[in-house]
Amino acid sequence: MTDVSCSRFRLAAMRLIVSFGLALLPATLHAASPAPLTSFDAASATPRPIEETTAMAVQRDYAHAWQSLVLALEENRADLLNENFTGVARQQWQSAIATQRQNGLSRRIVDHGHTVQVSFYSLDGSALEAFDNADLEVQYRDGSKVLYSEHVQARYVVLLTAAENSWKVRILQEVPAR
Amino acid sequence: MNSLRHRFVLGVLLALSSLCAAQPPVLDTVQAGAGTTLQVPGAGSTVLYLFGPAGVSKREVQRGAVALSGDELKVAGRYTAIVDGKSSAFFVTAGPLEKVSFIAHPSRVPAATSGAVLGSAFLFDRFQNLVLAPTPVSFRLAVDGTAGEERKVTAKNGVAWVQLSSGRRGGPAQFVASSGAVSVRRVVQQVAADPCSIRMRASRAADGNILVETAPIQDCSGNAVPDGTIVTFTSVDAAGRSTVDARIKRGFARAELPASSSATLSVATGVVMGNEIRWGGDQ
Numbered sequence: 001m002t003d004v005s006c007s008r009f010r011l012a013a014m015r016l017i018v019s020f021g022l023a024l025l026p027a028t029l030h031a032a033s034p035a036p037l038t039s040f041d042a043a044s045a046t047p048r049p050i051e052e053t054t055a056m057a058v059q060r061d062y063a064h065a066w067q068s069l070v071l072a073l074e075e076n077r078a079d080l081l082n083e084n085f086t087g088v089a090r091q092q093w094q095s096a097i098a099t100q101r102q103n104g105l106s107r108r109i110v111d112h113g114h115t116v117q118v119s120f121y122s123l124d125g126s127a128l129e130a131f132d133n134a135d136l137e138v139q140y141r142d143g144s145k146v147l148y149s150e151h152v153q154a155r156y157v158v159l160l161t162a163a164e165n166s167w168k169v170r171i172l173q174e175v176p177a178r
Numbered sequence: 179m180n181s182l183r184h185r186f187v188l189g190v191l192l193a194l195s196s197l198c199a200a201q202p203p204v205l206d207t208v209q210a211g212a213g214t215t216l217q218v219p220g221a222g223s224t225v226l227y228l229f230g231p232a233g234v235s236k237r238e239v240q241r242g243a244v245a246l247s248g249d250e251l252k253v254a255g256r257y258t259a260i261v262d263g264k265s266s267a268f269f270v271t272a273g274p275l276e277k278v279s280f281i282a283h284p285s286r287v288p289a290a291t292s293g294a295v296l297g298s299a300f301l302f303d304r305f306q307n308l309v310l311a312p313t314p315v316s317f318r319l320a321v322d323g324t325a326g327e328e329r330k331v332t333a334k335n336g337v338a339w340v341q342l343s344s345g346r347r348g349g350p351a352q353f354v355a356s357s358g359a360v361s362v363r364r365v366v367q368q369v370a371a372d373p374c375s376i377r378m379r380a381s382r383a384a385d386g387n388i389l390v391e392t393a394p395i396q397d398c399s400g401n402a403v404p405d406g407t408i409v410t411f412t413s414v415d416a417a418g419r420s421t422v423d424a425r426i427k428r429g430f431a432r433a434e435l436p437a438s439s440s441a442t443l444s445v446a447t448g449v450v451m452g453n454e455i456r457w458g459g460d461q
Contacts, residue, residue: 036302049341088306092232092253109230120337123296124283129337140229140260140371142236149228154256156306157335159300171308174231174255176207176269 038113213248231255254307272307282364288371308336348401370401376452413443
């Protein structure tokens with residue numbers, strides 16, 4: 001093989017790699033988009049005030065939990081819940097995803113933000129309860145067909161518990177808005 | 179039967195639901211596990227989709243009254259039913275309290291310490307839904323044979339908490355959280371606090387050394403300080419300072435200090451200093 005044909009081959013291979021990478025880019029960006037926390041109010045937490053570093057960790061982990069839930073429900077991937085969910089919350093959403101997958105259904109959520117107010121932070125620092133007013137657009141799908149779309153102002157009661165080096169969602173229970 | 183009693187017609191005409199889109203409707207609620215009925219207008223069959231927080235279903239149904247079983251509606255949260263491109267949502271809320279998840283902290287605590295025992299109780303129904311209605315919860319901490327301490331609180335948003343002082347008597351304290359017929363028990367080991375005071379006496383050993391021995395070492399509530407606690411005996415004389423660390427064994431600590439014709443003997447454990455003895459040549 002001559003030098004010219006070699007360099008052409010390399011160029012073509014590089015073009016292919018770049019094109020393939022660009023094709024993947026939108027999906028990657030979509031997966032990485034964070035679930036925004038519009039506000040996080042820990043002032044009314046009882047019986048113990050929340051330390052600043054704890055508040056930051058909770059915000060980071062809760063936002064990440066929503067990010068993974070949104071992706072898990074859209075792509076029917078229960079494994080995405082393992083990092084940020086535990087206990088009942090993980091079981092319930094895993095079950096939801098399993099039945100979605102079984103029926104060829106999915107939910108696409110566009111997350112417009114969360115207003116979180118902490119109501120309880122345990123004296124031993126192991127558990128935290130909060131109310132989350134979430135602004136969501138939910139698209140219900142059967143395969144690629146959109147069954148219905150709605151914009152909901154959802155209110156969740158959330159129980160987070162401290163794990164080894166993060167906070168995990170143990171309860172994520174939607175309640176009627178006040 | 180219970181399911182039937184609680185079953186009611188939501189009265190939702192799916193065909194009309196889109197008319198209410200401008201204003202958020204007040205959604206109906208169903209108790210977890212009770213089941214309900216959806217009214218699907220028209221004749222013939224159609225496909226009903228039901229999206230919930232712990233499961234979804236897709237099935238062909240005959241129009242009219244469509245029953246949703248209690249099994250489908252066990253988990254609290256929003257459920258969205260979709261038929262013919264129209265939707266209807268309703269909430270499932272927690273049922274009566276059936277389970278208390280109780281976290282007690284710490285597992286060992288010094289006796290007679292103010293606010294040292296913490297408890298948090300989380301209230302759930304039989305399907306693991308958080309019971310958000312205000313619910314009375316009683317906390318009790320006591321060693322057998324003592325009155326202990328009891329506190330009644332009302333759970334708010336499914337959580338009740340308490341901060342109690344440990345009792346004066348050492349031993350395994352039963353820490354109980356109860357609400358209605360549901361009761362959960364944890365054991366908090368109450369151990370002696372720091373020694374209240376320490377007394378020693380000295381005598382000459384057969385080999386001429388100084389034998390020092392404490393009186394029973396107790397905390398201020400009369401609980402024996404645990405065996406293994408270090409007690410330090412010190413002797414200061416013209417030759418210098420000698421120190422011996424001894425462990426409490428069966429409530430006492432004893433040690434031998436080097437022989438001396440004249441010395442000052444002292445004893446300490448933790449932050450507590452004991453008595454001093456001036457050891458003379460004639461003792």
